[in-house]
Amino acid sequence: MLITLTYAPEPDAGVDATVLGHLLHKHPAKVQSFTAPVGDIQVFYPEATSERCTVAVLLEVDPVGLVRSKRFRGDAGALDHYVNDRPYVASSMLAVALGTVFRTAMTGRSDSYPELAAAPLPLRVEIPVVSTRGDEDDLVRRVFEPCGWTVSEQRIPLDEEHQDWGPSRYSGVTLTGRVRLADALRQLYVLLPVLDDAKHYWVGDDEVGKLERAGEGWLTAHPERDVITRRYLLHQRSLVAAAEGEGSAVSSAPSDAAAPLRVLRADAVLDALHDTGAARVVDMGCGPGALLVRLAKDRSFTRIVGVDVDARSLERAAMALRLDQASDAERARIELLHGSVVYRDERLRDHDAVVLMEVVEHVDPSRLGALEDAVFAGAAPPTVVVTTPNSEHNVLFPALAAGSFRHDDHRFEWAREQFRAWADEVAARQGYTVELRPVGIEHPEHGAPTQLALFRKADASVPQTPSNRAASPGTPLTPTGSTGFAHGQDAQAVSGRRTA
Structure with missing residues (x-):
């Protein structure tokens, strides 16, 4: 599965676009490889000029290995664990990959360019394949637009040679907007699993803390906060109650508490x-x-x-x-x-x-x-x-x-x-x-x-x-x-x- 993020500063900004490498803590001239429980991760830059810089994250998933892993939640004998869309659809596995390679960038820390790290930047995110499971209509637009993104979603046909079969539940998505880089990464970290409405690992108590940390600064006032919380926590009522009902960072209840x-x-x-x-x-x-x-x-x-x-x-x-x-x-x-x-x-x-x-x-x-x-x-x-x-x-x-x-x-x-x-x-x-x-x-x-x-x-x-x-x-x-x-x-x- 693949995701790309492009930074193209305005011509009069006087900024070299390759500064993106400093903000992400990944050098534009290098192809970097990482190994994670979800698979092998490659980080590289298809283009890196002073006008435009694009970083790509490619995750190669071994679906059979995931099924056999103790981290995988489900019945390893079920056929749909072997024949599925996991290798190519943006999901919790891609979110984990982003968290693995951009952990420092997600905090907003940049010793070299602190002003740019703190400022909204003109960004473009392209995700070739996302899945919108469940009954939520127009979910991609509803979760990303309130975060400052302009959303372009193109449904992928079930079969290009048989257009009468209609669209699949998969889409190609492009996001454009002026968003702080750390916020963009944290929003993707949360919202990719939300769209997919599934996770490849067991969801426990610590997921509430992950949601609070990644949602800091943008999730509390989000109009679809309840939908995001429910789907991120896989509809587990006790976890949703903990996230929404205890004065946490995602709580809808007014609270003067400084901490959950x-x-x-x-x-x-x-x-x-x-x-x-x-x-x-x-x-x-x-x-x-x-x-x-x-x-x-x-x-x-x-x-x-x-x-x-x-x-x-x-x-x-x-x-x-x-x-x-x-x-x-x-x-x-x-x-x-x-x-x-x-x-x-x-x-x-x-x-x-x-x-x-x-x-x-x-x-x-x-x-x-x-x-x-x-x-x-x-x-x-x-x-x-x-x-x-x-x-x-x-x-x-x-x-x-x-x-x-x-x-x-x-x-x-x-x-x-x-x-x-x-x-x-x-x-x-x-x-x-x-x-x-x-x-x-x-x-x-x-x-x-x-x-x-x-x-x-x-x-x-x-x-x-x-x-x-x-x-x-x-x-x-x-x-x-x-x-x-x-x-x-x-x-x-x-x-x-x-x-x-």
Whole structure:
């Protein structure tokens, strides 16, 4: 599949068009090759004169290799995974290729030409083949024109020799306009998968963050924001709710928050840990490692343990933490364990704090007693931090249907008094004190979107500092190692899906 981008400055601008190479951080006189999970990428310049400069990105896809790859989402035995349009239609694979080769340019950084990098430029983008799947009419124009592009779309006939058969669902598209280069690249990164309404990889929680970063500065006010969000997130209701309903960069709801709720939530957890002086922390239901990455960057945390029942989530957490590239000291500092929040685990004792961030609501109410026993009586840390959605706030999320939960896997969502009653009862039974804190912008009637409980053991002493604590024993387990803990419904109790 192919895409070209052309820069032709106005004659009186006094700019050499080959400056495009500096802005893209790719030399016009070189053919550069890259290898990515999606295939082999070639970057070259078909023309590079002072008046006009064009860069081309050619992605050569091995469709059979994609099917056989573990990254490919779907049934490898299905025929349509082998006979399809993936090798030539602009899609998520081309978006990944653009992100791979133009990562720096997408940030808008240029040390050589900062003024040009920050300014709208006369650009032309040509995409020989795009697919517009689904029932959305005139989608190419609707998603690109509000970004400042003039759109020329030419439908490709189903068969050139049989025009009476009508057009196919494929088009050749040309975009022209004055757009900042970084914005143009980020718009293509988001909108190519939106047009195709499919992705070649599993869409997880981290896609919301990708959409926020790539959509910064242009997506919030886009009139087709809702369509773009739904299709980019493959219509997964929980992810769409997370993107649209939490004051994020793509939210349609007014918000004074400077960051999306998931960021504010993690900040609140870190603040609670710092308030108690915790240095050895367990993240129960760690999922793909969003909180673990934050903990790892803070050197005040001397030991970090992530626990999840889902082996794939632990593998993703290891990748997010880059444990394969970490030093021996860092690998000893961070440990990933396979386990469940509803079973006691001796490995989790002797830590300063246990965090359950957006975990309890994934546990069946009948198993909350087992969670209490495993965490408060079994691990028994001096500090426990629990966050969970405030169900009263749900009415303020426009993308959330009345009476719905924020995530398909939520077994319940507590109002503020329900959470307070549970927290008070647990604290009384287990010998803790508890402090409740709001997380996010508080509504005068419905409260904050997230509620946090900070439990402190009533007789807990100040946690030891790294200077007077003995080195922790044990060798980190591999992320895929199994302890045979959780099965059936219990297995869902620790798989941290932090989108709500």
